[in-house]
Amino acid sequence: MIAGKQPESPAGRDSKAQPIIVLTRSFPALADTVREILILMTERLRLHTTTDLLGRAELVLAELLNNVAQHGRAHSADPAPIVHLSVVAQPDGLACSVSDDGGLLPSICLNSPPPDPRNDPEGGFGWFLIGHLTQSLIYFREGERNYVAFTIPLHPSKAA
Numbered sequence: 754m755i756a757g758k759q760p761e762s763p764a765g766r767d768s769k770a771q772p773i774i775v776l777t778r779s780f781p782a783l784a785d786t787v788r789e790i791l792i793l794m795t796e797r798l799r800l801h802t803t804t805d806l807l808g809r810a811e812l813v814l815a816e817l818l819n820n821v822a823q824h825g826r827a828h829s830a831d832p833a834p835i836v837h838l839s840v841v842a843q844p845d846g847l848a849c850s851v852s853d854d855g856g857l858l859p860s861i862c863l864n865s866p867p868p869d870p871r872n873d874p875e876g877g878f879g880w881f882l883i884g885h886l887t888q889s890l891i892y893f894r895e896g897e898r899n900y901v902a903f904t905i906p907l908h909p910s911k912a913a
């Protein structure tokens with residue numbers, strides 16, 4: 754760096770480019786911890802995005818993370834899966850990735866039809882909501898870890 758000269762921003766020479774805000778955390782998939790992480794995310798990102806986008810992000814991540822907490826153990830005596838979460842605030846929305854060392858995600862989750870409230874009054878809506886509120890949703894398993902990545906667009910009409 755030349756003395757007195759600021760380094761160029763990652764966005765190039767555009768001085769109006771917004772900074773990229775990142776939240777990364779690793780934590781055990783426990784209900785109380787999931788709630789703490791969601792509160793932290795909201796506090797960290799609230800000044801950098803809209804209330805609507807944060808609400809949709811909280812809903813999507815609550816569904817996903819609570820599924821890991823509730824269903825990620827092979828046996829109830831097993832320790833809670835460890836989750837790695839990254840959320841990046843960008844001008845057009847939030848880019849999110851979640852990985853965990855819990856059990857294999859059943860394929861029905863990603864390919865399920867919309868739930869019918871008459872037949873499923875107490876559940877089965879989580880993955881439908883996740884798919885509806887996100888775009889570019891991808892899941893894969895490598896070794897003993899699940900990986901889910903998606904974006905939550907700034908404008909809901911741009912979700913899949």
